[in-house]
Amino acid sequence: xxxxxQHPSWVICKSGxxxxxxxxxxxxxxxxxxxxxxxxxxxxxxxxxxxxxSKATYEQGVEKDKFLIxxxxxxxxxxxxxxxxxxxxxxxxxxxxxxxRQETQYFGPGTRLLVL
Amino acid sequence: xxxVEQHPSTLSVQEGDSAVIKCTYSxxxxxxxPWYKQELGKRPQLIIDIRSNVGEKKDQRIAVTLNKTAKHFxxxxxxxxxxxxxxxxxxxxxxxxxxxxVFGKGTKLTVNP
Numbered sequence: 001x002x003x004x005x006q007h008p009s010w011v012i013c014k015s016g017x018x019x020x021x022x023x024x025x026x027x028x029x030x031x032x033x034x035x036x037x038x039x040x041x042x043x044x045x046x047x048x049x050x051x052x053x054s055k056a057t058y059e060q061g062v063e064k065d066k067f068l069i070x071x072x073x074x075x076x077x078x079x080x081x082x083x084x085x086x087x088x089x090x091x092x093x094x095x096x097x098x099x100x101r102q103e104t105q106y107f108g109p110g111t112r113l114l115v116l
Numbered sequence: 117x118x119x120v121e122q123h124p125s126t127l128s129v130q131e132g133d134s135a136v137i138k139c140t141y142s143x144x145x146x147x148x149x150p151w152y153k154q155e156l157g158k159r160p161q162l163i164i165d166i167r168s169n170v171g172e173k174k175d176q177r178i179a180v181t182l183n184k185t186a187k188h189f190x191x192x193x194x195x196x197x198x199x200x201x202x203x204x205x206x207x208x209x210x211x212x213x214x215x216x217x218v219f220g221k222g223t224k225l226t227v228n229p
Contacts, residue, residue: 043220043222044160044205049216057214093159103150103209105150105162107152107161108159109158109159112157
């Protein structure tokens with residue numbers, strides 16, 4: 001149980017294009033999902049908290065107009081990197097918190113983004 | 117806000133030895149402390165967690181201890197094996213307002229055969 005999937009696992013795009021990443025909880029409902037970014041040999045940096053049916057809460061320093069988050073259902077959240085640039089290249093990981101369970105988070109497999 | 121410090125950043129042990137990773141947190145309201153193992157290019161996997169009403173928890177070769185007074189918690193791995201080699205992250209759950217996990221910077225553990 002408690003499986004989280006992410007799609008795509010790999011994406012290469014040209015500078016200036018937009019990329020959408022999907023995060024799905026496969027066998028549980030997730031009112032809250034989280035989006036992290038991880039640079040090589042670094043820790044997980046929380047970008048934003050996504051709540052179903054409401055606007056995402058962004059961490060300080062994260063541009064909400066650049067990283068668009070939509071959490072339209074209890075099993076799906078999407079992150080769109082708009083007008084991607086090479087410095088946006090990173091490993092993006094989502095996690096999902098099961099509805100009714102306050103703390104435990106289950107992570108997706110991550111999406112590696114390379115912007116050329 | 118909450119700040120989690122993790123030490124050491126790298127740790128190398130011989131197979132069969134024990135490994136200890138330590139974390140400190142700043143927010144006394146934090147009440148949940150998970151440990152994640154992340155292999156290269158893969159997702160973080162929850163390996164053990166502890167809540168603030170418990171001082172120690174053990175699961176086979178892995179144990180976690182929590183000292184609420186000192187605001188630190190530790191991961192102990194006994195009888196290490198090469199497959200334990202990975203990056204380990206501690207985290208603290210921040211309550212109230214924006215409830216979220218705050219992660220330490222990670223410890224790269226290498227178990228040498």
